[in-house]
Amino acid sequence: MADDTSIFIGASRKPDDSYQRPEQLLLQYGNRHGLVTGATGTGKTVTLQILAEGFSNAGVPVFCADIKGDLSGIAMIGTAQDFLVKRAEQVKLDPYDFQEFPVIFWDLFGEQGHPIRATVSEMGPLLLSRLMNLTEAQEGIMNIAFRLADEEGLLLLDMKDLQALLANIAERADEIGSRYGNVTKPSVGAIQRTLLVLEQQGAANFFGEPALRISDIMRTTRDGRGAISVLAADKLMMNPRLYATFLLWLMSELFEVLPEVGDPDKPKLVFFFDEAHLLFDEAPKVLIDRVEQVVRLIRSKGVGVYFVTQNPLDIPEKVLAQLGNRVQHALRAYTPREQQAVRTAAETFRPNPDFDCATTITQLATGEALVSTLEAKGVPSMVQRTLIRPPSSRLGPITPAERQKLIAESPVIGQYDEVIDRESAFEMLQKKAKEAQDAEQQAQQAGTGGSRWTIPGFGNDDPPQSGGRRAPAPRPSNRQTVAEAAIKSVVRSVGSSVGRAIVRGILGSLSRGR
Numbered sequence: 001m002a003d004d005t006s007i008f009i010g011a012s013r014k015p016d017d018s019y020q021r022p023e024q025l026l027l028q029y030g031n032r033h034g035l036v037t038g039a040t041g042t043g044k045t046v047t048l049q050i051l052a053e054g055f056s057n058a059g060v061p062v063f064c065a066d067i068k069g070d071l072s073g074i075a076m077i078g079t080a081q082d083f084l085v086k087r088a089e090q091v092k093l094d095p096y097d098f099q100e101f102p103v104i105f106w107d108l109f110g111e112q113g114h115p116i117r118a119t120v121s122e123m124g125p126l127l128l129s130r131l132m133n134l135t136e137a138q139e140g141i142m143n144i145a146f147r148l149a150d151e152e153g154l155l156l157l158d159m160k161d162l163q164a165l166l167a168n169i170a171e172r173a174d175e176i177g178s179r180y181g182n183v184t185k186p187s188v189g190a191i192q193r194t195l196l197v198l199e200q201q202g203a204a205n206f207f208g209e210p211a212l213r214i215s216d217i218m219r220t221t222r223d224g225r226g227a228i229s230v231l232a233a234d235k236l237m238m239n240p241r242l243y244a245t246f247l248l249w250l251m252s253e254l255f256e257v258l259p260e261v262g263d264p265d266k267p268k269l270v271f272f273f274d275e276a277h278l279l280f281d282e283a284p285k286v287l288i289d290r291v292e293q294v295v296r297l298i299r300s301k302g303v304g305v306y307f308v309t310q311n312p313l314d315i316p317e318k319v320l321a322q323l324g325n326r327v328q329h330a331l332r333a334y335t336p337r338e339q340q341a342v343r344t345a346a347e348t349f350r351p352n353p354d355f356d357c358a359t360t361i362t363q364l365a366t367g368e369a370l371v372s373t374l375e376a377k378g379v380p381s382m383v384q385r386t387l388i389r390p391p392s393s394r395l396g397p398i399t400p401a402e403r404q405k406l407i408a409e410s411p412v413i414g415q416y417d418e419v420i421d422r423e424s425a426f427e428m429l430q431k432k433a434k435e436a437q438d439a440e441q442q443a444q445q446a447g448t449g450g451s452r453w454t455i456p457g458f459g460n461d462d463p464p465q466s467g468g469r470r471a472p473a474p475r476p477s478n479r480q481t482v483a484e485a486a487i488k489s490v491v492r493s494v495g496s497s498v499g500r501a502i503v504r505g506i507l508g509s510l511s512r513g514r
């Protein structure tokens with residue numbers, strides 16, 4: 001049923017509820033993004049699960065956040081529960097095979113997976129300001145701080161570095177203010193206090209080294225399946241702004257790091273953005289515009305972004321318009337806003353003369369959805385009322401013991417688990433930057449091995465696990481060399497003056513090169 005070119009989603013139904021035909025997502029259009037919506041308990045997570053399974057089996061790595069912990073079961077083999085077997089029969093999924101998937105667990109707090117970190121410099125002033133909910137004036141100071149750090153060759157790795165830099169700026173407020181304007185001691189002090197709050201909320205874990213290597217979420221297994229990176233997000237959801245900023249950072253990193261590929265046969269990576277409304281809640285227009293831009297442009301890097309959210313109205317119209325593959329689960333329509341959501345959802349589909357979309361959306365059963373995917377020439381298919389297939393992996397969460405076992409067997413074990421704490425003294429940082437550069441070069445020259453995991457296109461396979469663990473090299477951060485910095489600042493001013501690409505990435509994060 002599923003072949004090399006598509007993912008089987010489920011079976012559409014005729015108006016009399018009888019079987020109509022299989023519904024698929026064409027891998028060729030997997031990078032044209034997607035949307036999974038529906039009220040709570042209608043089947044969104046299971047849909048995400050079967051899509052992730054399908055991409056993995058097609059050799060496409062997947063990154064997804066696990067909001068409630070119930071997606072973690074994708075790492076374990078499923079069992080033939082009656083209602084699942086019945087569903088498999090209804091959608092003519094034959095044979096209904098069970099399977100476990102190659103999962104790498106990640107956790108910003110390092111508890112339920114490998115820690116994910118980024119350096120302050122990579123995050124950049126725009127996203128940091130969003131994370132800290134800074135005012136426009138404060139954001140201005142943050143921009144100046146990053147500019148100073150670039151100009152003076154200061155590495156910004158963790159929160160301590162940023163604090164030190166801000167303290168330094170506060171001390172030199174008069175001098176810096178006269179150069180750049182609008183920098184006063186009290187205004188810098190306000191940012192320092194916000195930073196403290198952020199640290200207390202646990203965000204300090206996230207900033208530092210070793211920072212995530214994008215190639216580690218682009219792995220495939222030797223049997224050709226894409227790794228599924230599952231980010232534990234239950235605790236993270238308590239700090240929605242950190243969650244949203246982190247995922248935005250990851251998306252912009254992907255955008256910066258990956259080469260253009262045009263329209264590949266299948267995506268290079270698929271990124272599921274659960275609770276996507278958090279991205280846009282209270283986001284300033286400039287950020288929404290940038291997100292819209294990244295979503296539009298990342299397609300040609302072969303990355304498909306799938307937003308998962310309860311209400312399609314959560315997604316700004318310009319972003320919504322770019323989401324080609326759609327699975328709409330049931331919505332309620334009691335309040336005027338809910339009715340509006342139903343109308344919006346219905347209107348975005350190519351109508352099917354067999355049924356009224358708006359009415360049907362309110363009548364869909366659990367695990368049933370209106371589905372429209374891109375077909376030949378990238379045109380949306382006529383919307384179909386579709387029963388979604390059951391997963392091959394376990395429905396529901398993994399146990400803590402199972403999780404720990406999988407973490408211990410992970411291909412990145414030992415690489416991120418310990419913090420590398422480089423001193424924040426500026427001279428020290430500069431000296432270390434040189435060492436880091438050398439180390440990175442060495443790492444790039446490392447040979448290939450015979451483990452289960454490989455990183456296609458990145459030229460460095462892992463050594464066999466028994467052959468020792470290798471930590472990723474610390475990389476040079478916000479400044480590589482004086483010459484490069486000079487070039488960057490020229491490009492930056494040229495870039496901004498003609499409104500084109502800026503070196504400090506599209507979301508303000510700093511690309512660290514390929």
Ligand SMILES: Nc1ncnc2c1ncn2[C@@H]1O[C@H](COP(=O)(O)OP(=O)(O)OP(=O)(O)O)[C@@H](O)[C@H]1O
Nearest residue numbers: 039040041042043044045046087366367388389390
């Ligand atoms: N495709 C399906 N096949 C079989 N059962 C399904 C399917 N989709 C959903 N279900 C059943 O419905 C339950 C709820 O689905 P799911 O957890 O995906 O809902 P949800 O929309 O993610 O809810 P929430 O918003 O609360 O996270 C599942 O635990 C499962 O029992």
Ligand SMILES: [Mg+2]
Nearest residue numbers: 044045046068
């Ligand atoms: Mg769910």
